[in-house]
Amino acid sequence: MSKHVLRQHLVELPKDLPFFENQEEYVNVRHSCIFDYHSFPTPRQQHIDCSTHLSNVPFEVAATALERGDPEAIIDLGLRYSTGCTVSANVEQSLDTWEAITNSHHPYALPNDKLTPSVLARTYSLLAETYRKLSDIAFDGFSVVRAATPLYPDRVLPNGEDDEYMPNGFLFLSAFYAEATVAWGLVSPAVLNIARHLIRAGEPQKLDIRNTPRYKRFVRLWRAYDTRQEEMARERRVYEAKTARAPNAYICAAQGCGITSKQKKGLMRCAGKCPPERKPHYCSKDCQRRDWGYHKHFCKPDSQIDHAAAESAPIPTDGPPVGLGGALALDTDSPTIDWNVLQPTVVEGPDRSIEVPIPGRPGETVTLYSRNLTPTAMRFMRDVMAAQVAERAGVGAFDGA
Numbered sequence: 001m002s003k004h005v006l007r008q009h010l011v012e013l014p015k016d017l018p019f020f021e022n023q024e025e026y027v028n029v030r031h032s033c034i035f036d037y038h039s040f041p042t043p044r045q046q047h048i049d050c051s052t053h054l055s056n057v058p059f060e061v062a063a064t065a066l067e068r069g070d071p072e073a074i075i076d077l078g079l080r081y082s083t084g085c086t087v088s089a090n091v092e093q094s095l096d097t098w099e100a101i102t103n104s105h106h107p108y109a110l111p112n113d114k115l116t117p118s119v120l121a122r123t124y125s126l127l128a129e130t131y132r133k134l135s136d137i138a139f140d141g142f143s144v145v146r147a148a149t150p151l152y153p154d155r156v157l158p159n160g161e162d163d164e165y166m167p168n169g170f171l172f173l174s175a176f177y178a179e180a181t182v183a184w185g186l187v188s189p190a191v192l193n194i195a196r197h198l199i200r201a202g203e204p205q206k207l208d209i210r211n212t213p214r215y216k217r218f219v220r221l222w223r224a225y226d227t228r229q230e231e232m233a234r235e236r237r238v239y240e241a242k243t244a245r246a247p248n249a250y251i252c253a254a255q256g257c258g259i260t261s262k263q264k265k266g267l268m269r270c271a272g273k274c275p276p277e278r279k280p281h282y283c284s285k286d287c288q289r290r291d292w293g294y295h296k297h298f299c300k301p302d303s304q305i306d307h308a309a310a311e312s313a314p315i316p317t318d319g320p321p322v323g324l325g326g327a328l329a330l331d332t333d334s335p336t337i338d339w340n341v342l343q344p345t346v347v348e349g350p351d352r353s354i355e356v357p358i359p360g361r362p363g364e365t366v367t368l369y370s371r372n373l374t375p376t377a378m379r380f381m382r383d384v385m386a387a388q389v390a391e392r393a394g395v396g397a398f399d400g401a
Helices: 023-034 043-056 071-083 091-102 117-139 166-183 189-205 219-245 285-295 307-312 375-393
Strands: 003-008 144-146 156-158 352-357 365-370
Touching (some): 023 043, 023 071, 071 091, 071 117, 091 117, 166 219, 285 375, 352 375, 365 375
Antiparallel strands (some): 144 156
């Protein structure tokens, strides 16, 4: 089974902090492309830093970056064009802007003394992510043609006409720039995502894309990807060893819940008289109440357990989690669903997770991590996706757990 990771963040920002149109996308792209995957500011700090910067440097000032020859300002200007933050989105303009750093023939090409490894690495990372997005657009059916520009007469950009070769062209350019990013000393989240994207692109044809003549040249990219995979494998082994010592402490005991935590403090421990090695943990009071009909037979010292009654105790069957108001259906207009359960809280709680199936990708799941979504909301999201998977598989209606 293939697994992916999705981390949900919700942060409370200062009430007087300006928030610009498309700032969320600006922060997300900057986070993905500018920082090494090992170390970056918290989401809250990134929003504060970006909002402060956008306030202090209005677009009228940012637009003069090329004339000023300021590499940091050029990176920022391209990022604004790319995300549509403080200016209308224009992918062509963003590419032209960044290539003042990477193309020595650009009318505003920077001198070599301004091309530090950090500047080059971050620019290549942004170019790699932009071309990956263009590849996705083309693969999703938005065809492209060669779109001439004053500076690059052969540049390919989305333009709505058929050209079956361009998606792969974009993907290759994405890998090329990702390789350059690593070569200049940066392994950004975007770089790792591009490597995963390439591997996944070959899977439908059972193609080992990293060993094809076209892509095996990107040695640094594959080495960075392998290093991250090894790190994740070590992290999993550490977690599995920890949970093996106290398995009840890291997963909600309620049947069908599925909420887990990497830390014991992420779940609530039963306060009854059951011994520590048998003590169940729960993600919420709702799950504890739902499980009580079963656990009450065991919530006592070993010597006091009525084994006959305990063995006949019914294990709670899978059913809709408390608060959803009935069996889950895909009809989003259904009056039986309480959509208020999806409302997150800005107060960060413990870091919890749940496995969510991915529609259209049999056997694949994404691990959703969140400090803000309630357990009920996380289960709801899991069950909506499971319902879609079941519907695509033609197995009929799904009653959420």
